[in-house]
Amino acid sequence: MAEMTRRERILTASRKKMADSVPFFHNWRHCQQGAAERDCRNRGMGLSWARPSYTFTWHGVDVTETWKEYTTGPAELRRTFKTPVGTISQVEKREAGVGQWHANRSWGDVTPWQTERAIKGPEDYKVLRYMYENLEIKPDYFPLEQAKDWLGEDGFIWDWVPHQGVQLLMIDWVGSEGGRFFVHHARYPDLVDELFEVISKAYEPLWEIAAGSPSDFFLLADNIDAVLVNPRLFEKYFMPEWEKCCAKMHAAGKLVGVHCDGRMAPLKDLVPKTSIDVIEALHVPPMGDLTIGEALELWPDKVIWTGFPGSTYALGPEETKRQALEMLRGMGTGERVCFEMSTENQVSNENLLALTSVLEHATLPLTAEKIDEIERSLE
Amino acid sequence: MTREEHLKALRDTITTMNLDGVKAVAQAAMDDGLDPREAITEGMVPGMVEVGQKFEEGEYFLSELVVAGEVMKDGMEVMEPYLTAGAEEEKKARAIMATVEGDYHDIGKNIVVTLLGVQGFDVADMGMDVSADRIVEKVKEYHPDVVGLSALLSTTMSHMGDVIEALKNAGLRDSVKVIVGGTPVTPAYADSIGADHCAANAIEGVHKCAEWVKN
Numbered sequence: 001m002a003e004m005t006r007r008e009r010i011l012t013a014s015r016k017k018m019a020d021s022v023p024f025f026h027n028w029r030h031c032q033q034g035a036a037e038r039d040c041r042n043r044g045m046g047l048s049w050a051r052p053s054y055t056f057t058w059h060g061v062d063v064t065e066t067w068k069e070y071t072t073g074p075a076e077l078r079r080t081f082k083t084p085v086g087t088i089s090q091v092e093k094r095e096a097g098v099g100q101w102h103a104n105r106s107w108g109d110v111t112p113w114q115t116e117r118a119i120k121g122p123e124d125y126k127v128l129r130y131m132y133e134n135l136e137i138k139p140d141y142f143p144l145e146q147a148k149d150w151l152g153e154d155g156f157i158w159d160w161v162p163h164q165g166v167q168l169l170m171i172d173w174v175g176s177e178g179g180r181f182f183v184h185h186a187r188y189p190d191l192v193d194e195l196f197e198v199i200s201k202a203y204e205p206l207w208e209i210a211a212g213s214p215s216d217f218f219l220l221a222d223n224i225d226a227v228l229v230n231p232r233l234f235e236k237y238f239m240p241e242w243e244k245c246c247a248k249m250h251a252a253g254k255l256v257g258v259h260c261d262g263r264m265a266p267l268k269d270l271v272p273k274t275s276i277d278v279i280e281a282l283h284v285p286p287m288g289d290l291t292i293g294e295a296l297e298l299w300p301d302k303v304i305w306t307g308f309p310g311s312t313y314a315l316g317p318e319e320t321k322r323q324a325l326e327m328l329r330g331m332g333t334g335e336r337v338c339f340e341m342s343t344e345n346q347v348s349n350e351n352l353l354a355l356t357s358v359l360e361h362a363t364l365p366l367t368a369e370k371i372d373e374i375e376r377s378l379e
Numbered sequence: 380m381t382r383e384e385h386l387k388a389l390r391d392t393i394t395t396m397n398l399d400g401v402k403a404v405a406q407a408a409m410d411d412g413l414d415p416r417e418a419i420t421e422g423m424v425p426g427m428v429e430v431g432q433k434f435e436e437g438e439y440f441l442s443e444l445v446v447a448g449e450v451m452k453d454g455m456e457v458m459e460p461y462l463t464a465g466a467e468e469e470k471k472a473r474a475i476m477a478t479v480e481g482d483y484h485d486i487g488k489n490i491v492v493t494l495l496g497v498q499g500f501d502v503a504d505m506g507m508d509v510s511a512d513r514i515v516e517k518v519k520e521y522h523p524d525v526v527g528l529s530a531l532l533s534t535t536m537s538h539m540g541d542v543i544e545a546l547k548n549a550g551l552r553d554s555v556k557v558i559v560g561g562t563p564v565t566p567a568y569a570d571s572i573g574a575d576h577c578a579a580n581a582i583e584g585v586h587k588c589a590e591w592v593k594n
Contacts, residue, residue: 095481109534113483177485177507179445186398186446227486230440262562266437286565310533311563319567346534 005153006046011216013338014255014278014303022328022362024339024355025155029103031341036349040356045341047155051143053213054206059134060084081118086127091116109346117175119184125191128173132195132202139209148214158257159215161245164203165196166237167222167229176228200241207245211252218249218256219280225262234267239274246275261307261343265289268298281307281343284327292337293330305338308355313347317354324358325375334366385413386422392454393426396446405457415461423451424497431497434490435582441490448493471501472592474525475517477509479538484531487561490581491527498589500525511538511545518551525588526555528574533563540572547573556591560584 004012009023025046031037041047062082069075074096080089092114095106105111119128147157163171169192170181185192210218220242222229229238242258249256257278264271264282268290271279279302284291287309295304312323331337339359341347361374380388385408392401408418430447433439474495478488485507492504503521505513518526526546530536539559546552559569560578569577578584 093483108481110481110532115483177483178489179441179448179486182442182445183449185442186396186449227441230442232440233442266440287562309563311536311565311568314533314536314563315565315567344533 006044007151007153007156010046010048010156010338011255013336014217014305016301016303016336018335018364021364022334022337022339022359022366024341024359026341026352027343030343030345030347032345032347034349036352040341040352041154043356043360045356045359047151048340049147049151049155049157050160050219051147051157052161053139053141053144053159053215054137054209055140057136057138058131059136061131061134076115077112078116081127081131083127083130085130086123088118088120088124088127089116090114090118103345105345109344114175117173117180119169119174122188122191125188125195129195129198132198135202137203137205137209139212141213144214156217157215158217158219159210159213160219160221161203161206161210162221164220164222165199165241166192166233168199169195170228171223181228196237200244203241204244207248210245211248211254216254217278218245218254220245220256220258220276222258223262224258224260224264224267226266227263229267231266231270234270239270242274242276250275257305261288263289264295271299271302276302278303278305280305281340283307283309283343284330286311291330292327293332296332296336303336303338305340307340307343310342310344313342313344313351317348317350320351320354321358321378324355325371328358328362328366328371328374329368331366334362334364380407380411382413382417385411385418389418389422389454390426390429393423393447393450394429396443396450398446398450398453401450401454402457405454409458409461415458418458419455423454427451427493427497431494434494441486444490444493471499472525472588473501473503473521473523474527474588475503475505475514475521475523476527476529477505477514478507478529478531479535479542480508480510481538482530482532482535483507484561485529487531487581488527488529491529491560491578491584494581494585495527495588498585500588500592511541514542515545515549515551518546518555519549523555524592526557527578527584527588528557528559530559530561530564536561536564536568539564539574543573556588558584558587 004020009019010025012019013023025048028047028049060083064080066078074093077092078089092112094112095110097107098112144157144159170176174181174184246256255277257280258276259281260279261281261283282295282304292304292306312319357378358374388404392404434444476488476492478485492502495502528539528542530539543557556575558576558578559574564577566577576587
């Protein structure tokens with residue numbers, strides 16, 4: 001078999017066909033350009049670029065931002081949404097570095113975090129409802145076309161949608177600190193459900209637009225962790241939305257993945273009932289609760305893109321190699337699996353090289369002998 | 380209603396997560412002269428214990444734990460004015476819980492706070508983004524048996540080590556047990572920073588704390 005390009009390798013495995021070797025790639029957002037990155041890419045590491053195929057326009061909403069800079073500690077951004085039915089505002093803290101490089105994170109890899117939520121009480125729901133009722137989503141394929149052109153065969157592009165439906169409330173608007181979303185869901189179930197329906201309807205044009213985009217892959221960037229998204233919520237609020245998305249994407253020949261980097265075991269019986277193709281960023285123990293082998297067995301029609309545990313990177317390159325070998329040993333012949341180098345930015349050069357030193361030799365089909373040989377080559 | 384009926388009604392408000400009805404049930408109990416301490420310890424707390432057990436068994440999830448805690452909070456609001464001062468308080472084990480500096484995630488920590496309460500601990504919940512200095516000050520003031528540190532991010536978990544170092548520097552390390560936990564935190568990492576235990580999950584962590592104070 002002729003050697004596949006990085007793009008072919010990733011997409012072949014993601015379509016449940018046998019690639020020439022285990023695909024491994026870094027998301028551009030987390031990948032730091034430099035000596036190790038160049039070396040790893042020369043040794044087989046692909047790249048993935050995430051860009052949207054659409055723009056959002058909030059009609060009738062006046063959005064203003066005010067800053068408070070601190071001489072020590074994070075800066076504070078207050079964002080206010082003024083609408084004809086009321087005004088809501090949120091406060092976000094940002095450490096130095098946010099917005100100054102390609103990741104929306106600080107130099108220390110910390111994402112901005114909200115200290116004041118837009119939805120504070122039941123009276124705020126009508127404002128958000130107005131916003132989503134007046135949201136216009138329009139196609140804009142240029143960012144994806146541009147990235148596809150730049151990237152060539154070195155990797156692949158993906159189209160994505162940020163959190164949707166209930167997850168928007170859990171993570172962005174109501175928040176989950178102190179169990180806030182659950183309290184709102186229990187105290188104001190009608191308001192939550194009405195808003196969910198409005199958001200769901202507002203997103204409908206998005207599936208149509210994404211289906212026509214130049215990307216082969218669409219990511220639902222929900223952040224699935226069964227600690228937050230229990231089976232009851234998953235079944236009621238997530239599965240129906242995913243089905244709407246999958247129907248459109250599959251009709252257009254696209255693959256659909258969902259970001260599932262949390263604990264997935266409580267959802268193991270529901271995942272097969274979805275039409276999702278790729279479980280993206282599955283984290284094995286110690287960070288997650290399913291091994292790759294368990295996930296492959298539980299979900300025979302899904303492809304696993306495994307994220308590499310940050311807690312392993314924290315223990316250095318030797319542990320990184322050991323964990324990578326263990327993961328290879330637990331994935332059978334290696335079909336239906338891709339490795340994502342990280343879901344965080346701070347992968348040291350040593351760790352990136354260590355992981356690549358294992359994966360670059362992982363030709364398919366994997367065998368115990370082949371993995372033993374990789375291990376010996378590392379000594 | 381009899382005393383037993385009031386206690387059962389209070390317990391049921393927790394186990395059925397009856398946010399709409401708890402205040403009326405608590406008020407009825409107080410109006411009938413039920414001792415508020417009994418109402419709490421023999422009515423609502425057993426309800427929380429039942430919810431906690433179901434959480435441990437995987438029947439309930441975080442959402443149920445949070446909402447049951449919210450029902451208890453509403454009930455306590457009604458009963459607190461009836462609690463008379465001066466009654467001798469039983470000495471309880473104490474714990475401080477905090478999400479370390481730079482980390483704004485508190486779900487795991489909050490589960491532990493709730494379950495420690497169910498286990499009879501007095502818990503000082505310091506919240507999120509808590510610096511090592513603040514934790515040291517709190518240890519001086521609160522004299523806890525246990526300090527629990529939580530982090531969700533691999534980039535913030537190093538602050539757990541900062542807390543342990545700060546406790547050592549303040550001469551307080553030997554006076555407390557330090558338990559760490561959170562998605563990226565492993566036993567190997569906990570060892571490397573000198574923690575006493577790495578919680579595999581909230582439930583296991585709470586059992587470890589209970590075991591420490593029993594011994």
